[in-house]
Amino acid sequence: MLDDKKDDIFLSRWINGELSPEELREFQSDPEYDHYKKIKEGADALDLTEYDIDTALHQVKSKSSITVKKKTKPVIQLWPYLAAAASIALIFGLFFFNSNDSFITSYGEQLAVTLPDGSEMILNAKSEVSFDKKDWETNRTVSLDGEAYFKVKKGSKFTVTTANGEVTVLGTQFNVQSNDSFFEAVCYEGKVSVNSGQENTILVAGKGFRKIARTASENWTFEALEPSWITNTSSFRSVPLRFVFDELEDQYNININAKGVDTSIIYTGTFPNNDIEVALKTVFSTLGLQYQLLQDGKTVVVEN
Structure with a gap:
């Protein structure tokens, strides 16, 4: 039954409440009805701004110097149905594929x-x-x-x-x-x-x-x-110095240039995660190392 009903126009009519009682009962008996119902409930919960297609089209035409010959055959406006179908496809993806x-x-x-x-x-x-x-x-x-x-x-x-x-x-x-x-x-x-x-x-x-x-x-x-x-203090118990430098870089978005420094030496201590000046001084003074924070505020040069 639903294979005949999966077209854009049918879904649009259902969304707009335009199905006959018989069509609605038949649709509700389909195994996939609950899926589409959840999708529609999700769509109803979204705050979507209504787009006036006719006004927008008129504005485009008024700005165009091209003359369009009118066709004598009737034209079915599919935009509203395609838009509804696209919305369903998008929300379906959010419901079933973003787990x-x-x-x-x-x-x-x-x-x-x-x-x-x-x-x-x-x-x-x-x-x-x-x-x-x-x-x-x-x-x-x-x-x-x-x-x-x-x-x-x-x-x-x-x-x-x-x-x-x-x-x-x-x-x-x-x-x-x-x-x-x-x-x-x-x-x-x-x-x-x-x-x-x-x-x-x-x-x-x-x-x-x-x-x-x-x-x-x-x-x-x-x-x-x-x-x-958790309370903005990084603590280390007997870890190689390179991991202390890694944590300083992660907390303060800096790059530590420590060429010539033995980063395998073991370090025990702490530094605050909310004050870069205190953090750098705490670590490097403990190690007896001189350092300089460059003007870019992102680079620390360590002197052995």
């Missing part, structure tokens, strides 16, 4: 996102996450590149996948960071399972796991209740 959600943060930016089940995640600067909201009830999986803090509601298995490993939980609070060859998971509440390469470990509250490139993994204990970057 993935993705979020990206820029330099120095944080972003809080509420997931479909009410769980929460906060993205740190220069991070990206994506998940499939369509299958969320049966597949609570988030793909992460960067750093994010999660507050997961109890329910089915919740997994954070990264290029360096994955973290699986049922309901807890934890932080995951994955950048290039750096992978770290920290548990603040509950229990999490961490899988990185051939290593599997269970973290309870107050425990952390880190794997950097091909070095041996590391576990440690802490007392903090949440990651420090």
Whole structure:
């Protein structure tokens, strides 16, 4: 039945409420009716400005010096129907093909996102996450590149996948960071399972796991209740200096020129994420290095 009804004119008549009672009943009995009904409800919710085709056409004609010979055959104006059909196609795409959600943060930016089940995640600067909201009830999986803090509601298995490993939980609070060859998971509440390469470990509250490139993994204990970057402070515990420079660049949108500096040396310390002068002085004075922030405000030259 619907194969005969899928033309633009039929859909336009249905949208405009011009179907006969018999046509409407027949259409409502079709298996695809519910799909088109959802699409129409979505279209009705949009705030669309009505476009006066006749006025616009008259304005175009009045500005044209070309004489158009009138045709004697009747002409059916299809524009309104084609426009309606195009709107349906567009909204159909939004409803049925945009099931993935993705979020990206820029330099120095944080972003809080509420997931479909009410769980929460906060993205740190220069991070990206994506998940499939369509299958969320049966597949609570988030793909992460960067750093994010999660507050997961109890329910089915919740997994954070990264290029360096994955973290699986049922309901807890934890932080995951994955950048290039750096992978770290920290548990603040509950229990999490961490899988990185051939290593599997269970973290309870107050425990952390880190794997950097091909070095041996590391576990440690802490007392903090949440990651420090949530309150605009980047903290580092025995990490190679290159990752500290990476974080400075991500937070302040700068480029650190540190040729001749050994960035493999281990650094422990903090810097604020909302004051570049204090941040640079804190890091470089601790290392005994001289630096200069150039006039462009984007380049830091480090002197060994």
